[in-house]
Amino acid sequence: MNFILETLQVLLLSIWYNLESFVHLFVPRKRKNIEGEVVLISGAGSGIGRLMAQEFAALNTVLVLWDINQEGMKETARLAKESGASRVHYYVCDCSNKNEVYRVADQVKREVGDVSILVNNAGIVTGKKFLDAPDSLIEKTMEVNTMAHFWTYKAFLPAMIANNHGHLVSIASSAGLISCNGLADYCASKFAAVGFAESVGLELLATGKDGVKTTIVCPYFINTGMFDGCQTKWPTLLPILDPTYVAKKIIQAVLTDQVLLLLPKTMYLITALKT
Numbered sequence: 001m002n003f004i005l006e007t008l009q010v011l012l013l014s015i016w017y018n019l020e021s022f023v024h025l026f027v028p029r030k031r032k033n034i035e036g037e038v039v040l041i042s043g044a045g046s047g048i049g050r051l052m053a054q055e056f057a058a059l060n061t062v063l064v065l066w067d068i069n070q071e072g073m074k075e076t077a078r079l080a081k082e083s084g085a086s087r088v089h090y091y092v093c094d095c096s097n098k099n100e101v102y103r104v105a106d107q108v109k110r111e112v113g114d115v116s117i118l119v120n121n122a123g124i125v126t127g128k129k130f131l132d133a134p135d136s137l138i139e140k141t142m143e144v145n146t147m148a149h150f151w152t153y154k155a156f157l158p159a160m161i162a163n164n165h166g167h168l169v170s171i172a173s174s175a176g177l178i179s180c181n182g183l184a185d186y187c188a189s190k191f192a193a194v195g196f197a198e199s200v201g202l203e204l205l206a207t208g209k210d211g212v213k214t215t216i217v218c219p220y221f222i223n224t225g226m227f228d229g230c231q232t233k234w235p236t237l238l239p240i241l242d243p244t245y246v247a248k249k250i251i252q253a254v255l256t257d258q259v260l261l262l263l264p265k266t267m268y269l270i271t272a273l274k275t
Contacts, residue, residue: 029256036086040064040108040115042095042152043122045072047224048171050079051247052119057085059251064108064115065090066122087112095122096143098151105155114159117254119169120149120193130184138185145189149196157212161204164211167254170197174220174262177271194218201259215253219246219263237266 039056043049045067053063057080065080065088067073073090080088089112093104108115124144126137149170160166175183176190194216201214221232222241232238241263253261262268 029258031252031255032257034117034255035060036062037116038062038064038113039117039119040066040152040156041119041121042066042093042148044076044090045069046076048222048243048247048250049119049121050076051243052121052250053080053085054083055247055251056117057081057083057088060084060086061117062087062112063089064112066093066095066104068092068094095148095152096140098147101148101151102155105152109159114163115156116160116163116165117167117169118152118156119171120152121169121171122148123171123173125183125186127182129182133185141185141189142192145186146192146196149193153200157200160212161207161209164209166211167213167215167257168197168200169215169217169250169254170194171217171250172197174218174267177218177262177267178274190218213257213259215250215258215261217250217253217261217263218267219261220267222246237264238270239264 034056039061041049041053041056041063044053044065046069049065049067050072053065053076057063063077063080063085065073065076067076067090070090070092073092077088077090089108091104091107094100122144124141126133126141128137153168157166157168160168170193172193173186173190175187176194179187179191197214197216204210204212204214219241220238222243224243232240246263249261249263252258262271
Protein backbone atom coordinates (compact mmCIF):
# COMPACT_ATOMS: atom_id res chain seq x y z
CA MET A 1 0.00 0.00 0.00
CA ASN A 2 2.81 2.41 0.87
CA PHE A 3 4.43 1.71 -2.49
CA ILE A 4 1.21 2.54 -4.34
CA LEU A 5 0.68 5.73 -2.35
CA GLU A 6 4.27 6.86 -2.84
CA THR A 7 4.09 6.13 -6.57
CA LEU A 8 0.88 8.12 -6.84
CA GLN A 9 2.46 10.97 -4.91
CA VAL A 10 5.44 11.07 -7.27
CA LEU A 11 3.14 11.13 -10.32
CA LEU A 12 0.96 13.90 -8.91
CA LEU A 13 3.96 15.99 -7.87
CA SER A 14 5.50 15.51 -11.31
CA ILE A 15 2.32 16.76 -12.97
CA TRP A 16 2.08 19.67 -10.53
CA TYR A 17 5.68 20.84 -11.02
CA ASN A 18 5.43 20.54 -14.80
CA LEU A 19 2.25 22.62 -14.78
CA GLU A 20 3.92 25.15 -12.51
CA SER A 21 6.89 25.40 -14.87
CA PHE A 22 4.53 25.86 -17.84
CA VAL A 23 2.66 28.66 -16.06
CA HIS A 24 5.92 30.43 -15.26
CA LEU A 25 6.75 30.56 -18.95
CA PHE A 26 4.15 33.34 -19.05
CA VAL A 27 3.95 34.56 -15.44
CA PRO A 28 7.26 35.76 -13.90
CA ARG A 29 8.28 34.20 -10.61
CA LYS A 30 8.33 36.39 -7.52
CA ARG A 31 11.82 37.77 -6.80
CA LYS A 32 13.16 37.68 -3.26
CA ASN A 33 14.91 40.60 -1.57
CA ILE A 34 18.59 39.91 -0.79
CA GLU A 35 19.56 43.38 0.39
CA GLY A 36 22.17 43.12 3.15
CA GLU A 37 22.90 39.44 2.49
CA VAL A 38 26.55 38.36 2.62
CA VAL A 39 27.44 36.95 -0.81
CA LEU A 40 30.69 35.03 -1.31
CA ILE A 41 31.86 34.47 -4.89
CA SER A 42 34.88 32.29 -5.63
CA GLY A 43 36.79 32.98 -8.84
CA ALA A 44 35.72 36.62 -8.60
CA GLY A 45 38.86 38.13 -10.11
CA SER A 46 37.60 38.05 -13.70
CA GLY A 47 35.00 36.71 -16.12
CA ILE A 48 31.62 35.56 -14.87
CA GLY A 49 32.74 35.96 -11.25
CA ARG A 50 33.38 39.67 -11.75
CA LEU A 51 30.13 40.20 -13.64
CA MET A 52 28.12 38.38 -10.95
CA ALA A 53 29.79 40.55 -8.31
CA GLN A 54 28.60 43.67 -10.13
CA GLU A 55 25.08 42.28 -10.45
CA PHE A 56 24.91 41.33 -6.75
CA ALA A 57 26.40 44.73 -5.84
CA ALA A 58 23.51 46.50 -7.55
CA LEU A 59 21.18 44.68 -5.13
CA ASN A 60 22.93 46.30 -2.13
CA THR A 61 24.55 43.14 -0.81
CA VAL A 62 27.73 42.67 1.19
CA LEU A 63 30.29 41.08 -1.14
CA VAL A 64 33.10 38.68 -0.25
CA LEU A 65 35.41 38.00 -3.18
CA TRP A 66 37.80 35.02 -3.43
CA ASP A 67 40.42 34.43 -6.08
CA ILE A 68 44.11 33.61 -6.46
CA ASN A 69 44.51 36.81 -8.51
CA GLN A 70 44.72 39.71 -6.05
CA GLU A 71 44.97 42.43 -8.70
CA GLY A 72 41.91 41.02 -10.46
CA MET A 73 39.96 41.07 -7.20
CA LYS A 74 40.95 44.68 -6.54
CA GLU A 75 39.49 45.67 -9.89
CA THR A 76 36.34 43.62 -9.23
CA ALA A 77 36.00 45.27 -5.80
CA ARG A 78 36.29 48.72 -7.40
CA LEU A 79 33.63 47.93 -9.98
CA ALA A 80 31.36 46.39 -7.32
CA LYS A 81 31.55 49.52 -5.18
CA GLU A 82 30.66 51.62 -8.22
CA SER A 83 27.69 49.30 -8.79
CA GLY A 84 26.33 49.91 -5.29
CA ALA A 85 27.66 47.20 -2.96
CA SER A 86 27.20 48.22 0.67
CA ARG A 87 30.55 46.60 1.57
CA VAL A 88 33.19 44.69 -0.37
CA HIS A 89 35.84 42.40 1.11
CA TYR A 90 38.36 40.38 -0.88
CA TYR A 91 40.70 37.56 0.07
CA VAL A 92 43.37 35.65 -1.78
CA CYS A 93 42.36 32.00 -1.58
CA ASP A 94 43.45 28.94 -3.51
CA CYS A 95 40.21 26.95 -3.53
CA SER A 96 42.06 23.77 -4.50
CA ASN A 97 43.73 23.78 -1.07
CA LYS A 98 41.39 22.45 1.64
CA ASN A 99 43.35 23.93 4.54
CA GLU A 100 43.50 27.32 2.87
CA VAL A 101 39.76 27.28 2.22
CA TYR A 102 39.07 26.54 5.88
CA ARG A 103 41.57 29.17 7.06
CA VAL A 104 40.23 31.96 4.85
CA ALA A 105 36.62 30.91 5.63
CA ASP A 106 37.32 31.37 9.35
CA GLN A 107 38.80 34.79 8.60
CA VAL A 108 35.66 35.75 6.66
CA LYS A 109 33.41 34.66 9.52
CA ARG A 110 35.43 36.73 11.98
CA GLU A 111 35.74 39.86 9.84
CA VAL A 112 32.48 39.89 7.88
CA GLY A 113 30.04 37.40 9.43
CA ASP A 114 28.16 34.34 8.24
CA VAL A 115 27.89 33.91 4.49
CA SER A 116 24.26 33.53 3.41
CA ILE A 117 24.75 33.18 -0.37
CA LEU A 118 27.65 31.01 -1.50
CA VAL A 119 28.55 31.05 -5.20
CA ASN A 120 31.04 28.34 -6.16
CA ASN A 121 32.30 29.81 -9.41
CA ALA A 122 36.06 29.15 -9.49
CA GLY A 123 36.97 26.77 -12.29
CA ILE A 124 39.77 25.74 -14.63
CA VAL A 125 40.06 23.77 -17.86
CA THR A 126 43.13 22.01 -19.28
CA GLY A 127 41.83 21.86 -22.84
CA LYS A 128 43.83 18.71 -23.54
CA LYS A 129 42.79 15.26 -24.64
CA PHE A 130 42.86 12.74 -21.80
CA LEU A 131 46.16 10.99 -22.62
CA ASP A 132 47.86 14.33 -23.36
CA ALA A 133 46.88 15.89 -20.01
CA PRO A 134 49.58 15.73 -17.31
CA ASP A 135 48.49 14.05 -14.08
CA SER A 136 49.09 17.26 -12.16
CA LEU A 137 46.64 19.20 -14.35
CA ILE A 138 44.00 16.49 -14.05
CA GLU A 139 44.34 16.55 -10.28
CA LYS A 140 44.15 20.36 -10.21
CA THR A 141 41.00 20.28 -12.35
CA MET A 142 39.26 17.96 -9.90
CA GLU A 143 40.50 19.94 -6.90
CA VAL A 144 39.27 23.31 -8.19
CA ASN A 145 36.11 22.29 -10.06
CA THR A 146 34.85 19.65 -7.62
CA MET A 147 36.61 19.25 -4.29
CA ALA A 148 36.59 22.99 -3.56
CA HIS A 149 32.79 22.77 -3.41
CA PHE A 150 33.04 20.18 -0.64
CA TRP A 151 35.29 22.42 1.46
CA THR A 152 33.30 25.64 0.98
CA TYR A 153 30.04 23.83 1.83
CA LYS A 154 31.68 22.36 4.94
CA ALA A 155 32.81 25.86 5.94
CA PHE A 156 29.63 27.87 5.36
CA LEU A 157 26.67 25.48 5.24
CA PRO A 158 26.43 24.82 9.03
CA ALA A 159 25.45 28.46 9.73
CA MET A 160 22.86 28.38 6.93
CA ILE A 161 21.36 25.19 8.40
CA ALA A 162 21.33 26.65 11.91
CA ASN A 163 19.42 29.70 10.61
CA ASN A 164 17.42 27.72 8.02
CA HIS A 165 18.33 30.51 5.65
CA GLY A 166 20.77 30.71 2.77
CA HIS A 167 21.48 29.87 -0.84
CA LEU A 168 24.05 27.54 -2.40
CA VAL A 169 24.92 28.31 -6.03
CA SER A 170 27.01 25.88 -8.07
CA ILE A 171 28.34 27.24 -11.35
CA ALA A 172 28.79 23.97 -13.21
CA SER A 173 28.56 23.47 -16.97
CA SER A 174 26.57 21.79 -19.72
CA ALA A 175 29.65 19.54 -19.79
CA GLY A 176 28.42 18.31 -16.42
CA LEU A 177 25.31 16.90 -18.12
CA ILE A 178 26.54 15.90 -21.58
CA SER A 179 30.15 14.91 -22.22
CA CYS A 180 32.18 16.29 -25.09
CA ASN A 181 35.33 15.35 -26.94
CA GLY A 182 38.67 16.59 -25.58
CA LEU A 183 37.42 17.56 -22.12
CA ALA A 184 37.44 14.28 -20.21
CA ASP A 185 38.82 15.67 -16.94
CA TYR A 186 36.70 18.84 -17.16
CA CYS A 187 33.51 16.87 -17.87
CA ALA A 188 34.26 14.48 -15.01
CA SER A 189 34.78 17.38 -12.62
CA LYS A 190 31.55 19.09 -13.66
CA PHE A 191 29.49 15.87 -13.57
CA ALA A 192 30.77 15.45 -10.01
CA ALA A 193 29.95 19.05 -9.11
CA VAL A 194 26.38 18.64 -10.39
CA GLY A 195 25.90 15.33 -8.55
CA PHE A 196 27.30 16.76 -5.34
CA ALA A 197 25.09 19.86 -5.44
CA GLU A 198 21.98 17.81 -6.24
CA SER A 199 22.67 15.40 -3.38
CA VAL A 200 23.22 18.16 -0.82
CA GLY A 201 20.02 19.84 -2.01
CA LEU A 202 18.10 16.61 -1.40
CA GLU A 203 19.69 16.25 2.04
CA LEU A 204 18.48 19.71 2.96
CA LEU A 205 14.93 18.91 1.84
CA ALA A 206 14.96 15.55 3.67
CA THR A 207 16.00 17.23 6.92
CA GLY A 208 13.37 19.96 6.61
CA LYS A 209 15.80 22.81 5.94
CA ASP A 210 13.69 24.27 3.17
CA GLY A 211 14.98 27.78 3.90
CA VAL A 212 18.35 26.88 2.40
CA LYS A 213 17.91 27.06 -1.37
CA THR A 214 20.10 25.56 -4.09
CA THR A 215 20.76 26.57 -7.68
CA ILE A 216 22.82 24.58 -10.18
CA VAL A 217 23.91 26.48 -13.29
CA CYS A 218 24.89 24.55 -16.43
CA PRO A 219 25.77 26.91 -19.28
CA TYR A 220 27.17 26.06 -22.68
CA PHE A 221 30.56 27.57 -23.58
CA ILE A 222 30.85 31.21 -22.48
CA ASN A 223 32.90 33.83 -24.29
CA THR A 224 35.19 34.67 -21.35
CA GLY A 225 38.50 33.46 -22.76
CA MET A 226 38.38 30.17 -20.85
CA PHE A 227 37.33 28.33 -24.01
CA ASP A 228 39.19 30.32 -26.63
CA GLY A 229 39.33 28.38 -29.88
CA CYS A 230 36.13 26.45 -29.22
CA GLN A 231 33.56 26.54 -32.00
CA THR A 232 29.93 25.53 -32.14
CA LYS A 233 28.57 23.48 -35.01
CA TRP A 234 25.05 24.89 -34.60
CA PRO A 235 25.41 28.57 -33.57
CA THR A 236 21.65 29.16 -33.79
CA LEU A 237 20.75 26.31 -31.43
CA LEU A 238 23.92 26.35 -29.32
CA PRO A 239 25.54 29.78 -29.47
CA ILE A 240 28.72 30.72 -27.63
CA LEU A 241 27.19 32.65 -24.72
CA ASP A 242 27.67 36.30 -23.87
CA PRO A 243 29.05 36.53 -20.30
CA THR A 244 26.91 39.51 -19.29
CA TYR A 245 23.77 37.66 -20.36
CA VAL A 246 24.84 34.59 -18.36
CA ALA A 247 25.59 36.64 -15.22
CA LYS A 248 22.17 38.31 -15.35
CA LYS A 249 20.44 34.95 -15.82
CA ILE A 250 22.28 33.49 -12.82
CA ILE A 251 21.24 36.38 -10.57
CA GLN A 252 17.64 36.02 -11.78
CA ALA A 253 17.76 32.29 -10.98
CA VAL A 254 19.00 33.03 -7.46
CA LEU A 255 16.35 35.68 -6.86
CA THR A 256 13.58 33.29 -7.94
CA ASP A 257 15.02 30.19 -6.20
CA GLN A 258 15.38 28.36 -9.52
CA VAL A 259 16.87 24.94 -8.80
CA LEU A 260 18.37 24.26 -12.23
CA LEU A 261 19.41 26.79 -14.86
CA LEU A 262 20.49 25.54 -18.30
CA LEU A 263 21.78 28.01 -20.89
CA PRO A 264 20.82 28.44 -23.66
CA LYS A 265 17.25 27.16 -23.31
CA THR A 266 17.86 24.58 -26.04
CA MET A 267 20.00 22.71 -23.47
CA TYR A 268 16.77 21.59 -21.76
CA LEU A 269 15.72 19.82 -24.95
CA ILE A 270 19.17 18.38 -25.65
CA THR A 271 19.42 17.06 -22.10
CA ALA A 272 15.96 15.48 -22.40
CA LEU A 273 16.92 13.85 -25.70
CA LYS A 274 20.01 12.35 -24.09
CA THR A 275 17.86 10.89 -21.31
